[in-house]
Structure formats: structure tokens, C-alpha cells
Amino acid sequence: MYVAVKGGEAAILNSYRLVAEQRRGDPRQPELTVMQIREQLKLSVDRVMTEGSVYDPELAALAIKQASGDLVEAIFLLRAYRATLPRLGSTCPIDTSRMELVRRISATFKDLPGGQVLGPTYDYTQRLLDFTLLAQGEPSAIDPAVARPVVQEPIPRVVDLLNQEGLIETFPPPSDDPSPPDLTREPLRFPANRATRLQNLARGDEGFLLAMAYSTQRGYSHSHPFVGDIRLGRASIEIIPEELGFPISIGDIELTECEMVNQFGGSKTEPPQFTRGYGLAFGHSERKAMAMSLVDRALRAGELGEPVESPAQMEEFVLSHSDSLESSGFVQHLKLPHYVDFQSELELVRKMRAEAGRSRISDAEDA
Amino acid sequence: MSSATDSDSPQQASGIAPEVNFAYLDERTKRMIRRAILKAVAIPGYQVPFGSREMPLPYGWGTGGIQVTAAVIGPADRLKVIDQGSDDTVNAVNIRRFFERTTGVRTTTDTREATLIQTRHRIPEKPLSEGQILIYQVPVPEPMQRLEPRESETRTLHGLAEYGLMHVKLYEDIARYGHIATTYDYPVLVNDRYIMSPSPIPKFDNPKMDRNPALQLFGAGREKRIYAVPPYTRVASLGFEDHPFEIQRWSAVCALCGANDSFLDEMITDDAGTRLHVCSDSDYCKTRRDGPEQQEHAQ
Numbered sequence: 124m125y126v127a128v129k130g131g132e133a134a135i136l137n138s139y140r141l142v143a144e145q146r147r148g149d150p151r152q153p154e155l156t157v158m159q160i161r162e163q164l165k166l167s168v169d170r171v172m173t174e175g176s177v178y179d180p181e182l183a184a185l186a187i188k189q190a191s192g193d194l195v196e197a198i199f200l201l202r203a204y205r206a207t208l209p210r211l212g213s214t215c216p217i218d219t220s221r222m223e224l225v226r227r228i229s230a231t232f233k234d235l236p237g238g239q240v241l242g243p244t245y246d247y248t249q250r251l252l253d254f255t256l257l258a259q260g261e262p263s264a265i266d267p268a269v270a271r272p273v274v275q276e277p278i279p280r281v282v283d284l285l286n287q288e289g290l291i292e293t294f295p296p297p298s299d300d301p302s303p304p305d306l307t308r309e310p311l312r313f314p315a316n317r318a319t320r321l322q323n324l325a326r327g328d329e330g331f332l333l334a335m336a337y338s339t340q341r342g343y344s345h346s347h348p349f350v351g352d353i354r355l356g357r358a359s360i361e362i363i364p365e366e367l368g369f370p371i372s373i374g375d376i377e378l379t380e381c382e383m384v385n386q387f388g389g390s391k392t393e394p395p396q397f398t399r400g401y402g403l404a405f406g407h408s409e410r411k412a413m414a415m416s417l418v419d420r421a422l423r424a425g426e427l428g429e430p431v432e433s434p435a436q437m438e439e440f441v442l443s444h445s446d447s448l449e450s451s452g453f454v455q456h457l458k459l460p461h462y463v464d465f466q467s468e469l470e471l472v473r474k475m476r477a478e479a480g481r482s483r484i485s486d487a488e489d490a
Numbered sequence: 491m492s493s494a495t496d497s498d499s500p501q502q503a504s505g506i507a508p509e510v511n512f513a514y515l516d517e518r519t520k521r522m523i524r525r526a527i528l529k530a531v532a533i534p535g536y537q538v539p540f541g542s543r544e545m546p547l548p549y550g551w552g553t554g555g556i557q558v559t560a561a562v563i564g565p566a567d568r569l570k571v572i573d574q575g576s577d578d579t580v581n582a583v584n585i586r587r588f589f590e591r592t593t594g595v596r597t598t599t600d601t602r603e604a605t606l607i608q609t610r611h612r613i614p615e616k617p618l619s620e621g622q623i624l625i626y627q628v629p630v631p632e633p634m635q636r637l638e639p640r641e642s643e644t645r646t647l648h649g650l651a652e653y654g655l656m657h658v659k660l661y662e663d664i665a666r667y668g669h670i671a672t673t674y675d676y677p678v679l680v681n682d683r684y685i686m687s688p689s690p691i692p693k694f695d696n697p698k699m700d701r702n703p704a705l706q707l708f709g710a711g712r713e714k715r716i717y718a719v720p721p722y723t724r725v726a727s728l729g730f731e732d733h734p735f736e737i738q739r740w741s742a743v744c745a746l747c748g749a750n751d752s753f754l755d756e757m758i759t760d761d762a763g764t765r766l767h768v769c770s771d772s773d774y775c776k777t778r779r780d781g782p783e784q785q786e787h788a789q
Contacts, residue, residue, distance in 0.1 A: 131583035202544040207516060310539040310714035313642040439640050449712045452549030453629070459551065459581050462755045463574045463611045463770055467673035467692045469756065470738050475667055 146191045160184040169377075169406025170194055174447060175201030176307065176326050178376050178405050195328070195447045202448060205307070213302050215361040215370050219380050220283070224274040224356035229281050231349050231384060237278030242355060243407070274356070281351035282382050282399060291384065291397040313439055320422055320442060324415045325403060327445030333410060335435045336417035343433035346420050347386040348400065354380045355407055379404045383416035390428050398427060513560035514592045519543055523561035523716070527707060530718035535680030536648070537631050542714040552585055553711030555608045555627035559589065562623060562707070563606060569597045570604035575612035575753065575770035582610070599773050611674070613695040615752045615774035618704035620721060626689040628710040631717065633677045633687040653685050656728065664733050673738070679726045680719055688725075694737045694753045699725040742767040747778035 147154065161168055161184035171183040175198045183201060190196035226242025229235055241247075255261075285291040303318035311323065324332060339346055357377050361370040381402035389395035400420025402412035421435040434440050444450060511517065519541075526540035545553040563569065569589055573582035577599040585608060586597050598604050601614040610627040618624060634644045637655050647655065656677055663671040670676075676693035680686045688696060689708060699706060699719060706719040719725055729735035743750045745766045752774055754767040769775035 131578055131580040132587065135580060135584055135587070199544075199548070203546040206543040206545070207510065207514070209516070209518075307543075308541045310541060312539060313640075439642065443641075448544060449549045452551060452553075453712055454550075455548065456550030456629070459610075460574045460579050461611070463692050463753065464674045464690050466753075466755055466770075467694075467738060471671060471673045474669075475671070478668065 142191075146189070155188060157181060157184045157188055160187050166407060167192070167194055167197075169404070169408050170329060170411070171197045171201060172405040173408050173411060174198045174326055174328065175205065177201050177205045180406075195451050199448055199451070210305070210308070212362055214373075215363060216296065216300075217358045217360070217378070219354060219358060219378070220280055221277045222354055222356040222358045222378065222380075223375075224278065224354055226353070226355035227274065227278065228353050229351060231281055231351055232284075235281065235284065237274065240274060244409075280382060282384065285351075285384070285397060289396070292387075292399060294399075311442060313442075315438060315442060317419075317423070317426075320438065321401060321403075321415075321419060323442045323445055324418055327415070328447035328450065329408075329411045329414065331445050331447070331450070332414040332418055335421070335441060336414035338433065339417055339421045339435045344421050344424065344429075344436045346400070346417065348417055348420065349384045350413070351382040351384040351399075352380065353409060353412070354378075355409070377406050379406065379408050379412045381409070381412035381416045383413070383420055385420050387427060398423070510592055512565075512593055513563050513589065514546070515543065515557065515560045520561045523557055526716045527558065527561065527718060530707070530716050531705070531720050533684075534719055534723050535678075535684030535686040535717060537710075537715040537717045539714055540716050542711045545711065547585070547588065549712035550629060551581060552608070552610060552627040554709030554713075554716070555610070555625050555711075556585060556588070556709070557711055558625050558707050558709035558716060559606060559608050560592075562625075563589065563593055563595060565593070565595060567595050567605045568603055569595055570599060570601065570607045570773075571597070571609075572607065572612060572614070572771075572773075573610040574755075575614070576772040578772060599776075601773050611690050611692075612753070612770060613691055613698045615749075615769070615771040616777070617698075618702055620703045622704040624702075624704050624706045626691075626706065626708045628687065628689045628708045628715075629712075630675075631687055631708065631710040631713050631715040633675075633685050648684060651683065656685055660728060660730070664730070670729070670733065670735075676735075677728050679728060681723050682726075685728070686717060686719075686725075692738065692753055693727065693735070696725075696727045696735070697737065701725070740767060744769045744775060744778075747775045749775065749778055 161180050164184070164187065167187055168180050168183045171186055171194055172178055172180065175183060175186070177183070182204065183197065186197035186200040187194065189200060224237075224240060224242075226244065227237060227240045229239065282291055286293055303322065304316075306319060306322045306326070311319065315323070338344075355377070357375040359372045359375055361372050363370050383400035383402070385398045385400060387393075387396060387398040398420065400416040400418075400423070402415030402419065404411045404415070418435055418441060421433070422438055422441060424431045424436040425438075429436070431437060513520070515523075522541055526538045530536065530538045542554065542557060545556055547553055547556060559569070569586065571577065571582045571586040571589075573579040576582065577586075589595060590597060601607065601616040601618070604622065606623050606625060607614065607618075608625045608627065613624065632641065632644050634647065634655055637659055638644050638647070647653065660670050660672070663669065672693070674692045675687055675690040676696055678686050678688050678696060678699065688699060701722045701724060702719070703721050705721055708717045710716070727735035738753075740750075740754050742754060744752060744754060746768050749769055753770045755770045757766045757768065758764070759766050
């Protein structure tokens, strides 16, 4: 007689063993170290830190190793770790005009204070497979002076330059500088304020934000964006300890910032001026920061009196579906057994088919 | 903020998974969840938002139930975890292992012996008693989400007790099919006030919620909501006078224990599509097969 499947525990333990084997790959090959991942897969590490909401390259690299390179899984590991950490306090707002820049570009002015600094980017590489890497060859030596241009002096942001003419909206910090809500401690409620939205987008899945941002460029809401500033560099993190009463630096973090400048036709009360969309990510995460800034601007439709018609403008649609943990978990929960629900549906379909059959017979008799 | 009882977690005593706190969550988080639970108990059927944490298990796999269990479990508890009625399905095994590792509490498969029962998609067949807590894993706490996806709207509808949307949906089922075509996650009215999702239990289980002596807690981790049905609270499945709520019935009986009063899962046993029905509730089925004598002997 058939007996319901048992032995889940043994199966789970076996799956641990198999996934460990799969992660290790061919044991004749040397094992990857966490430090190698941290140093050589930097862009993966940066994405995992950004969406994992933890700035710790070593733990992000560990998560990537443990997840066999599955970045969404690595983000999950880092978030679960983060959930148990205490919140010790809030940092002071970061002044990105004082970042130590390795890259800064603007698409709005050919030249501007601080200049255009290309820095490390794949943008102008020709995407040809480099077979010297396959042959474990060393890339040709680069003059060390050229390799690391670092801009130390403060460089004003394009939005600040435009503001001198009053051409762009400004966001002065509120007088008492209230702490923003913390999405990792309080649930998302609608309508959400902009601080909450930005926090959600910063943690949001890069692929989702990219698609949402792309949709705004293809007619699903128009914002006529221009890249005001993209900055990559290190910024100092400061806190004001209660017992000291003045800011002290607790270290630097690498950031990518994108200020998007968008058209705005004006309204009855406001003359036409440029509006802004904002993106910020840990490490070098340019695609993410740009997508975030476009979606941020699209989500401001209601505030700016624009019609809310497209998915990227709909706060509940975007914010409720941006999180990779939530979406990945719920999509994949369909793998769990649904015997009971399916049994109920089976009964229903049979009942409806039986009824349909009966009514066909009675129709035929009537005819 | 922290008192002596807070830091005095029993993890040292159990010696299990010493790197994490008792039941994984830190004490402040547990207290936050308990406050949400108290509010939920005070307003039966009302969805209380809470600061759901990222658990080491994926969203959609029971994180809401796990957080509720973690917030209420103590070292003296006996925990039972079921999925689809069974203690042996992989997800139930996994969640039970999680609590064994992080709390060291004793677990059980016996419904009557358990003080806490975490469940996905079923209510046990054996009647529950006072002092027991049944914790449901909830995927979609908002019963009207499929009719109105905007939470800002459904919140207003609940506030005004404006449930026309739901009644129209059920009415349209009757107009189209001659009966209500919802078989699981069948909406209920709690304490004559809030319409509530009972989680995707089959509607067969709905009547068990009504005036149940046990405390029923519902956790939705991904959607960050907790709600509750306190003991002996009225829970009515929606229906119409001329089309009252009714539950599923089988022409078959359980092939293992012969029960004709339990929810039966259908199994396909060969390539020719031969079918067999067995109890979905593995503990109920086992108790019936062991017979009353062995049951007493075991105790």
C-alpha cells in the first residue's frame, strides 16, 4: 500500500551535502577564497552590499561564495544576518560634494567645475572577450599615475550650479532634521514619503528597477531625463556621539550617486523649472543608481501634479514589488506542497464539470 | 531598555546554536512582535502592521508564522509544526528543525500534546483546547487583495466595514456557476466586524475557527501583518441566506484509517491513474490507526 512520503529530514540533510558539493565544484581546482571574491568580483560585492543594506565587503564576499555566486541568494544571506544586528544610531547626512572622487561625469555640460573624470568604467570598452584573461595572462602595464586619478578637492554638484539661477527645485533639509523612517524596522505604509521611497528603491532589486526605469523611457510616463551628475568615490561617515556633541568620522564608504535632471512644465503655482530624481548605492553600482533616480522621479508624479498613469509612477505597484527577497521568496514558495489547496480545486473543477455535463444533457433533451 | 529577564534568555541552558539568541530573534524584536500580537488580539480580525524581519528562511515559506512563534515560544513549550496537515513534509520538518536548533524546546507531532502549533494551510482535525496557540502562516493577509490591489484602498474599506466588493464577488460566482467558487482561503467575518483571510486553509476547516477555545494567531512576514482570533470568538464564513456556506465532502474514506470525517488528499498510485484517498492530517490518521489502547499506553 502506498504510504504518504516521509523522511523529509534526511532529504534536507542530503540536499545540504549536495549543494556543498556543487558549490565546491571540481575539488582538483583550487578553492576560491573570500578575499579573492572581495578583490576580484568587486561589482558583485557592491551589488550585494547595496541590496543587502550592509556595507561590509568581506561579509558580502562570504555571502557570494556561500551562494555559489547567486547574487539574490547572497543578498538574502546578508539581510538575514543584518536583521539580528542592533541599531546603534544614525549617521550625519553625507555631503557628496566633498566625496573623494575617482569618477565623475555629467551629461548636461561639456565642461564644468571639477571637470569630467572617466575613472574605472566599462562604458567605452569594446565588448570583445579578452582571451588573455582566459590564458591567465597579465594585462599590459598601466602607468600608475594614470591608473588612479583621485579628486580630493570639493566639487560642486550640477544641481547646485543650476540652483544659482533658480532653474531647479531645491530640497533644503527640514529645520529639525528628523531621522528618516527605517524600513528595516517599520513596515512600509502607503502613501509613503520620499525618504521611505528612496530607502525602498536603494534596497530594491536592480533588475526590477532597471526595467521600471526603462519603461519611463518608452512612453510609460515621460520625464525627459538628463544625467546631471554621476559620482563614484569615497565619502566620510560621521556620527555625533551624545557625550561629545560634535561630529566624528567613523570611516569611509564607497558610494555611487546619480542626480538626474528632468523637465517640468510648471503648474498654476510654480513656474517651469527642472526637477530632480535621485539615486544612491554602495560601491560602484552605476546602473542601479541611475535606474533608481529615474524611478524616484517617476514616483514624484503625484507630488508634481502629473497624471499617474504608468506602472513606474504608481507607488504601491513599484514599492510593493521592488524587493528581491519578497518577490523571490513568494514566487519560489510555489515549490512548497499545495496538496490541500489543489485537492480543493480538483473537487471544484469536477463539480463544475459534472454540472456542465448535466446541463448539456438537459439542453439536448429540451431540443 | 533591557531588563534582567530580557538578557536572561534560556539559550545558555539548552546549549543549542549558541551563536544566536533564543528563538533567533533578539529580545527587542520579540517584544515588538508581542506588542503587535496584543493589539491584534484586542481587535479580532484587524491586520496590525509590524516590523517584519528578514528571517533565515525565505519570504513566502512561513516567515510570518516563524516570527510569531519565535515571539511567543518559551522553554517549557511543546511545538508542533505542520504543512498541508502533515508533520513530515519538508517545509514543516525544516521549520521544526529551525526551532529545535534555536530554542532546544521539545517538539511533538501529537496535536493534543502541543502547546504551540505552527501550521500552513490546515487546522488539525482533533479539537484544540484552552491554552493552546495555533499559529498560521499567511501568504496574503488582505482578503480583498485580488479584488483591489491597492492597500491604501482596502484599508479604507476595512475602516468603513464596506465589504460590498467581497459580497459582489461571491454573488457573481453564484450567478456564473450556481455556487460560490472559492474552495480555500475562504473569507470569514470575525467578531461581526472585520472580514479576514483564514490563510489558504481549505474551506473544510473554516468551521473549526468559530468559537475555538485556542488562541489563533496569523503571521504574514512578507506583507508585514499580524492578526488574531482570540479564544471563543465568533468566526462566520461568508454566505447568503439562499446560498449558505458549505464545506467539501468526499464519497471516499481514508484508505489508511477509514476516516470519513477528515480532509482527504488524493494520490495517484500508478500510471493508469488509480487514485487513493488518505487523511491530510498525519497525526489524526496515525492516532486512529494506533487505536485508543496504544494511545493510552504511550501516555
